[in-house]
Amino acid sequence: MSTPLVELSGVKKSFGPVDVLKGIDLKIYAGKVTALVGDNGAGKSTLIKGLSGVQPYDEGVVKFAGEEVNITTARQSGAMGIEVVYQDLALCENLDIVQNMFLGREEISQLTLDESSMEAQASRALQSLSVKTVKSVRQKVSSLSGGQRQTVAIARSVLRDAKVVILDEPTAALGVAQTEQVLNLVRRLADSGVAVLMISHNLVDVFQVADDIAVLYLGTMVAQLEAKDTNHNDVIGYITGLKKL
Amino acid sequence: MSDVVPIKTGHEGSTADQFKAYFSRLRAGEMGAVPAVGAMLVLLGLFGTLSPYFLTTINIANLFVQSATLMTMTAALVFVILIGEIDLSAGVTAGTGMAVFVKLNQTMPDLWLANLAFAFLIGLAVGWLVGFFVAKIGVPSFVISLALYLALPGVMLIILGEGGVLRVEVPEIKAIMNQNLPVWSGWAMLGVCLVVTFAMAMWDRTRRIKAGLAVRPMALLWIKIAALAAVGGGVVQLLSVSRSLNPLNPIQGVPLVMPLAIFILFACTFLLDRTRFGRHLFAVGGNPEAARRAGIKVANIRITAFIITSTLAMISGVFNISRIGNVESSAGKAIVLSAVAAAVVGGVSLFGGRGRIAHAALGAFVIAMIDNGLGLLGIPAGVNFMVTGGVLAIAATVDALARKRSGASLTRS
Structure with a gap:
């Protein structure tokens, strides 16, 4: 197999006396969806917070595109092309899709906001993900459904030329049809060459979309498997700690 | 991608389609200027029938002049209301600035421009102070601006001395509201x-x-x-027809304050709609956490909003003293509440993130019309206050219902 885009080895993090991550190894590949599963308290959130620079790891080696890096701020991870789509999405409901996608990095020309350039780019980003459910890119986010909002949040990371997109429970609050749409979107995102790390509690979703499955159990990585080599029951076994490699 | 479907932008379609889209937005609860324009037409009909003076050219000219002060104060307040805050002290800050201005003019009448600039610096400083307490220390804007609302009239009283009133002697300032x-x-x-x-x-x-x-x-x-x-x-x-009763002394032309007010409204709209700062202001009003994560310096935006409000309020203060010709220690106490009412009538959401300067200005015009019309009818001031309060309540209710209908959340998430 080719070199992973992101490789963690021996990553540790503790909060006072509590060891949350006890030496994690994880490989994330470009063009693949890696699902990160595990029960509550397994350390999933801590793992992604370290990768996004919000809460740096205490120990361990992080390699990005084969080179060792030290990520300590969110700005740094953003500059490297690591984007996190959090569960609450962080969208402004009073702004429209274009405005949200360019929030904080608005383009200026002729001394004013370059609305047309931003609109064209936002439109292209959505089209590149074959998004068809959005009626207008000038719709306010308040009028969008949960799935459409998730779409906007993911498309925003595409717009930023993300190389790694970390999705925190992208389907948690969605209905059946919208879950399907978002999962298709996740698949297309990976197919376009992005490395996707998806946190999920829903194994049906995981098996539908993931290439690799990484299982955390109480701060240790109990298994990283290819999805085609494993099955539902085994993964549940790893998650609950009943089964070990 | 093979199956590229262009996503619409709202600009497609014929003129008829555009009108259709507009009406469907109205039905969905995006009322925009409609309530304010509606109220304006109703009041026009009402006062026009009830008072023989309301629709005279002299009263209409008066109405424009009267509304300019409130319009400017409303535009000022829009900046803080958009971020979901309030600045009750904007009026008394303007009053204090003007008190300092006329006081300095007593000793240095030739330097009135420098004195005026100093008054604007006071506005800037007070705005920064309120913004600092709100954004950096975390005091609710209602409380800190209420503290200034109570304290600054005292400052004015001390500046203005025993009588509590000082006359404005600068002809250039008086001209703003009195010349055409x-x-x-x-x-x-x-x-x-x-x-x-x-x-x-x-x-x-x-x-x-x-x-x-x-x-x-x-x-x-x-x-x-x-x-x-x-x-x-x-x-x-x-306004071009003479409105004077004496044909030998015609009064005609657009009041001097109108181009000034229009320019202020235009500049504010430009700032909000076409600059990065304006966009960030709306973002902070809509979802501060999302703004923060997008890399926007939320505290700076908040402080800047308060500075703009206080500084613009100072212009409203200038208009005010130009019209009444003096500064009193209670200057600016009443207008700020009318301005909040005007903004709400104009569809600016007190929850933050929604509103337009032009619509707020229409709201200000509505409030000014009520004031003017009831005055002409000889109705006691008490009733005037009650009607203004009632209009505010109705406007806020319409706003809340429209928002419910459009499915937007009422809470500041």
């Missing part, structure tokens, strides 16, 4: 407004065409320009 432009320059002003509106629309249009985006039909722009020309032309025509 020559008739021809009223028409020139209208021409400039039309040309600027047209030029800005064409500027946007060219940029969209360059980016390969859909553009609205030209007909729509012509309709907009024609409507503006008709309304503006009517107003200028009305």
Whole structure:
């Protein structure tokens, strides 16, 4: 197999006396969806917070595109092309899709906001993900459904030329049809060459979309498997700690 | 991708489609200026029938002059209301600045421009102070601005001395509300407004065409320009006729304050709609956490909003002393509450993130009309206050119901 885009080895993090991550190894590949599963308290959130620079790891080696890096701020991870789509999405409901996608990095020309350039780019980003459910890119986010909002949040990371997109429970609050749409979107995102790390509690979703499955159990990585080599029951076994490699 | 489906932008379709889209937005609860315009027409009919003086040219000219002060104060407050905050001290800050201004003029009348600049610096400083307490320390804006609302009239009383009133002696300041432009320059002003509106629309249009985006039909722009020309032309025509009772001493022309007020409204709109700061202001009002994560320096935006509010309020203060000719220690206490009412009538959401300067200005005009109309009818001031309060309650209710209908959440998430 080719070199992973992101490789963690021996990553540790503790909060006072509590060891949350006890030496994690994880490989994330470009063009693949890696699902990160595990029960509550397994350390999933801590793992992604370290990768996004919000809460740096205490120990361990992080390699990005084969080179060792030290990520300590969110700005740094953003500059490297690591984007996190959090569960609450962080969208402004009073702004429209274009405005949200360019929030904080608005383009200026002729001394004013370059609305047309931003609109064209936002439109292209959505089209590149074959998004068809959005009626207008000038719709306010308040009028969008949960799935459409998730779409906007993911498309925003595409717009930023993300190389790694970390999705925190992208389907948690969605209905059946919208879950399907978002999962298709996740698949297309990976197919376009992005490395996707998806946190999920829903194994049906995981098996539908993931290439690799990484299982955390109480701060240790109990298994990283290819999805085609494993099955539902085994993964549940790893998650609950009943089964070990 | 093989199956590329272009996503619409709201600019597609014929003129008829555009009108249809507008009405469907109205039905969905995006009322925009409709409530304020509706209220304006109702009041126009009501006072026009009840009072023989209401529709006289002299009263209409008066109404424009009277409303300029409130309009400016409302535009000022919009900046903090958009971020979901309030600045009750904006009025008394303006009053304090003006008290300092007239006091300094007593000893240094020749330096009145420098004194005026100093008053604006006071506005800036007070705005920064309120913003600092809100954004950095975390004191609710209602509380910190209420503290200043209580304290600053005291400062004014000390500055103004025993009598509590000082006259404005600067002719240039008095001219703002009491002089009129020559008739021809009223028409020139209208021409400039039309040309600027047209030029800005064409500027946007060219940029969209360059980016390969859909553009609205030209007909729509012509309709907009024609409507503006008709309304503006009517107003200028009305103000060009002499409104004096004495034919030997004609009073005619657009009041001097009108181009100033229009320029302020235009500048505020430009700042909010076309600059990065304006966009960030709306973002902070809509979802501060999302703004923060997008890399926006939320505290700086908040402080800047308070500074803009206080500084613009100072302009409103200048208009106010120009009209009444003196500064009293209670200056600015009443107007700030009317301005909040005006903003809400104009559809600016007190929850933050929604509202437009032009609509807020219409709201201010409505409140000014109530004040003016009830005054002409000889109705006691007490009733005036009650009616203004009632209008505010109705406007806030309409706003809340419209929001419910559009499915937007009422809470500040």
